[in-house]
Amino acid sequence: MTNWLNRLIPSLSSKLEGDVSSHIPKGIWNKCKQCDAILYQPELDRNMHVCQKCDYHFRLSARQRLSLFLNQNTVEELFQTVKPLDRLKFKDTKKYKDRLLSAQKTTGEIEAILCMKGALDDVQVVALASDFNFMAGSMSSAVGEKFVRAVDHALGLKLPLICFAVSGGARMQESLFSLMQMARTSAAVEKMKQQGIPFISVLTDPCYGGVTASYAMLGDINIAEPKASIGFAGPRVIEQTVREKLPEGFQSSEFLMEHGAIDMVIHRHHLKATITRLLRRMLAYQHSKVGLLAHHKDF
Numbered sequence: 001m002t003n004w005l006n007r008l009i010p011s012l013s014s015k016l017e018g019d020v021s022s023h024i025p026k027g028i029w030n031k032c033k034q035c036d037a038i039l040y041q042p043e044l045d046r047n048m049h050v051c052q053k054c055d056y057h058f059r060l061s062a063r064q065r066l067s068l069f070l071n072q073n074t075v076e077e078l079f080q081t082v083k084p085l086d087r088l089k090f091k092d093t094k095k096y097k098d099r100l101l102s103a104q105k106t107t108g109e110i111e112a113i114l115c116m117k118g119a120l121d122d123v124q125v126v127a128l129a130s131d132f133n134f135m136a137g138s139m140s141s142a143v144g145e146k147f148v149r150a151v152d153h154a155l156g157l158k159l160p161l162i163c164f165a166v167s168g169g170a171r172m173q174e175s176l177f178s179l180m181q182m183a184r185t186s187a188a189v190e191k192m193k194q195q196g197i198p199f200i201s202v203l204t205d206p207c208y209g210g211v212t213a214s215y216a217m218l219g220d221i222n223i224a225e226p227k228a229s230i231g232f233a234g235p236r237v238i239e240q241t242v243r244e245k246l247p248e249g250f251q252s253s254e255f256l257m258e259h260g261a262i263d264m265v266i267h268r269h270h271l272k273a274t275i276t277r278l279l280r281r282m283l284a285y286q287h288s289k290v291g292l293l294a295h296h297k298d299f
Contacts, residue, residue, distance in 0.1 A: 028041055033058075048268050049064070050268055055267075062112075063109070066114060066118075071120065077116050079115050079145075079146050084100055084111055086100070092173075112167075115146050125160045128150050130166045137168060140178055140181070141181060155192065160283070161192060161200070165201060165203050166203075198279060200219050201215070201216055202275075204228055205229050208234065212230060223266050223274075223275070227252055229251055230251055230256055231251040235250055253265045
């Protein structure tokens with residue numbers, strides 16, 4: 001709109017500009033955080049929320065993650081009654097109870113983690129996924145409870161467990177009630193290992209704090225998505241502590257794989273097929289091992 005028209009009829013110019021913006025429905029376009037490309041949202045959805053220009057992996061909600069991962073019409077959501085509690089009546093600039101209500105309203109979820117039973121092709125699994133939109137995916141006592149129940153459910157049915165971890169760490173509003181979940185979840189994973197039930201951990205962007213220091217790094221196989229940020233303390237905290245400049249790409253999934261901290265970096269397009277193939281091999285080995293033990297007992 002030209003300056004002279006703005007001066008003469010300002011109300012008309014603002015009306016015209018409003019009309020132009022009103023013709024563009026919300027949610028049609030998205031901007032890549034890495035290359036700044038403007039992406040058509042339906043195409044981005046079809047591409048599993050991966051930028052077609054630079055391959056940047058957008059963050060997914062827990063429900064989006066599991067709907068993409070598990071076969072449709074095989075999904076059963078578990079432990080929906082497990083809810084967070086404000087045992088300490090915690091308050092900082094805002095009451096913890098109010099923060100929970102706000103997160104629940106924003107995400108439509110009760111807690112920062114979802115648990116579902118479903119199938120990957122012909123392989124039945126129990127799957128967990130955290131949601132960064134719910135208080136940064138922080139680990140509360142309810143998150144720990146859901147994880148432990150998922151492990152017990154998988155053990156009872158002798159099904160593999162898959163966990164998609166994304167988190168800023170332990171939930172400070174719950175203090176030690178949150179921190180003790182590191183021990184609870186780690187002990188639960190140990191039960192799976194003792195019984196020979198596969199547990200695959202998938203680390204997504206970002207994964208930090210107590211989650212990384214517990215169940216997220218305890219998988220039989222630890223996988224990460226490309227360029228995911230993974231660590232305990234953040235890079236700025238580390239630099240301020242050690243007073244040294246960190247290497248380029250420090251705490252990226254590629255850096256961690258190069259230094260032996262994780263096993264694989266898998267593109268989102270290939271994640272389902274790769275995990276399915278790994279589970280088939282792990283289960284086949286498990287069955288052959290059980291058969292071999294039974295054969296020895298016969299003699």
